[in-house]
Amino acid sequence: MKFGKYVCGGDSVTFERGPFLVTIRLEYDQDTRPNDFDCYSEEDIQRWRDDEWFYGGLVASVSIDGVELDDHAASLWGIDCNFGNENTYLDEVAADLLGQIDFAALSRRLQDIAAKAA
Numbered sequence: 001m002k003f004g005k006y007v008c009g010g011d012s013v014t015f016e017r018g019p020f021l022v023t024i025r026l027e028y029d030q031d032t033r034p035n036d037f038d039c040y041s042e043e044d045i046q047r048w049r050d051d052e053w054f055y056g057g058l059v060a061s062v063s064i065d066g067v068e069l070d071d072h073a074a075s076l077w078g079i080d081c082n083f084g085n086e087n088t089y090l091d092e093v094a095a096d097l098l099g100q101i102d103f104a105a106l107s108r109r110l111q112d113i114a115a116k117a118a
Contacts, residue, residue, distance in 0.1 A: 029057045058094055073106070
């Protein structure tokens with residue numbers, strides 16, 4: 001799955017990794033501003049003020065069989081969304097976040113849960 005050319009907070013993509021379902025959701029980043037960076041023109045900043053684009057964060061959550069194991073397994077914030085690049089960068093970041101998730105630790109957590117239930 002891929003993010004759309006136009007995105008909103010709450011949009012998500014999912015990936016299967018072995019028994020795990022990884023959902024990477026887009027959240028609004030309320031803390032980042034264009035003035036935090038040197039790369040935006042006054043026109044870009046005005047477009048941000050006019051809500052034509054926004055900053056977001058991608059947050060990965062991991063579940064198995066509908067049971068959430070980690071709501072915040074990895075994240076990256078300060079991503080410009082709807083800026084004009086058709087949001088292809090979001091797909092790249094989502095793929096990178098998959099590599100940051102510690103699936104071995106999640107497997108151990110799952111084994112601990114199963115052992116306690118037995």
